[in-house]
Structures are given as C-alpha cells and as structure tokens.
Amino acid sequence: MTSGRLQRELKKRHPFESPEQEAMLNILRTNDQFQNRFGRLFREYGLTSSQYNVLRILRGEGKPMPCLEVADRMVQVVPAITGLIDRLEMQGLVSRERCMEDRRVVHVEITDKALELLGEMDEPVNQLHKQLIGHLSRPELETLSRLLEKARTSVQGG
Numbered sequence: 001m002t003s004g005r006l007q008r009e010l011k012k013r014h015p016f017e018s019p020e021q022e023a024m025l026n027i028l029r030t031n032d033q034f035q036n037r038f039g040r041l042f043r044e045y046g047l048t049s050s051q052y053n054v055l056r057i058l059r060g061e062g063k064p065m066p067c068l069e070v071a072d073r074m075v076q077v078v079p080a081i082t083g084l085i086d087r088l089e090m091q092g093l094v095s096r097e098r099c100m101e102d103r104r105v106v107h108v109e110i111t112d113k114a115l116e117l118l119g120e121m122d123e124p125v126n127q128l129h130k131q132l133i134g135h136l137s138r139p140e141l142e143t144l145s146r147l148l149e150k151a152r153t154s155v156q157g158g
Contacts, residue, residue, distance in 0.1 A: 027151075034132055041128055045121055050078050051088055052121070058094065058110035059118055066099070067106045093117065 006026050007015065016022035035049065042052050057073050058065060071081040078084055085108055088094040093114035099105035133141065 027148075037128060037132060038125075041121075041124060045117060046091070047117075050074070050076065050084055051093075054084060054088060054108075055093060055110060055114050055118055058108060059115060064097065064107035064109040067096075067108055070108055088114075 004015075006012075006022060006029065009029070010025070016025070038049055042049055045052075047055075053075050054070055057070055067081055067085060070085075071078060074081075085094060085096065089096060093111055095109050095111060097107050097109070099107055133144075136144065
C-alpha cells in the first residue's frame with residue numbers, strides 16, 4: 001500500500017510497526033525539513049519563525065492585541081511569549097502598552113518598521129510555499145489540509 005520511501009530515507013531495515021507510526025514519522029520529517037527551509041529564509045531578515053508568526057498575527061489583526069491573545073494564535077506554542085515580545089521590541093518591530101482598565105494586560109502593536117519588513121518578506125515567503133508544496137494540485141492540498149486538521153482533533157479535544 002505504501003511506497004516505503006520514508007523507510008528508505010531513514011535507512012530503516014524493518015517495516016514500520018504500524019501505519020500510524022509511519023504516518024506520524026512522515027509528518028515529523030516533513031515538518032522538520034520545511035521548518036529548516038523557512039528558518040533559513042527568516043534568518044535572512046533577522047527573524048526567527050516565532051517572531052515572524054507574531055508579526056503576521058499583529059499585521060492581520062490591524063490593531064494592538066493583548067500579549068496572551070497573540071500567544072493563543074501562534075502556530076507553534078511558545079513557552080515564553082514575554083521574552084519573544086521583548087526581543088521584537090528591542091528590534092523596533094513592536095511596541096507595548098499596559099492596558100489602563102486592567103493593569104495586568106499588556107497590548108502589543110506592530111510598528112511601521114515591522115510592516116515594511118513583512119512587505120519585503122511576503123513574496124519570498126509565498127515563493128517558498130510554492131517551491132515546497134506547489135507541485136500538489138489544489139484538490140490534493142485541500143485533502144492534505146483536511147486530513148491534517150482531522151488528525152489534530154485527537155489533541156484538540158474534538
């Protein structure tokens with residue numbers, strides 16, 4: 001049923017213990033390779049993938065957001081959102097302001113410098129998306145997204 005390609009790539013002598021194991025290792029290997037490629041691209045612009053993600057969230061929202069809401073929207077869980085925001089602030093890419101109604105809440109806002117940086121990055125990022133998975137047809141991409149979303153229901157509680 002399967003081509004055994006992953007087994008060959010990993011130089012695994014014996015078949016996988018289950019189709020679940022093979023699928024999971026395929027997901028992990030693909031993620032690792034894609035993360036490496038995106039990491040290289042982001043480094044060219046002085047960012048990590050998490051920093052890029054924060055900036056994309058803020059640009060998409062179009063207004064200041066509470067720090068914890070930014071953390072909730074991250075693609076990858078970041079244990080120390082405060083440190084991440086600190087580094088972005090030091091680079092002049094975000095600014096912070098404490099909420100006057102609730103002093104525990106800190107709002108983060110994207111700066112013009114960050115908007116300009118993201119504008120420079122948009123085309124290279126889109127090109128990398130196309131380079132990495134553009135060979136899949138639209139129905140294949142839709143199926144892949146649907147299957148990955150379905151797979152995540154086991155950790156998201158349905």
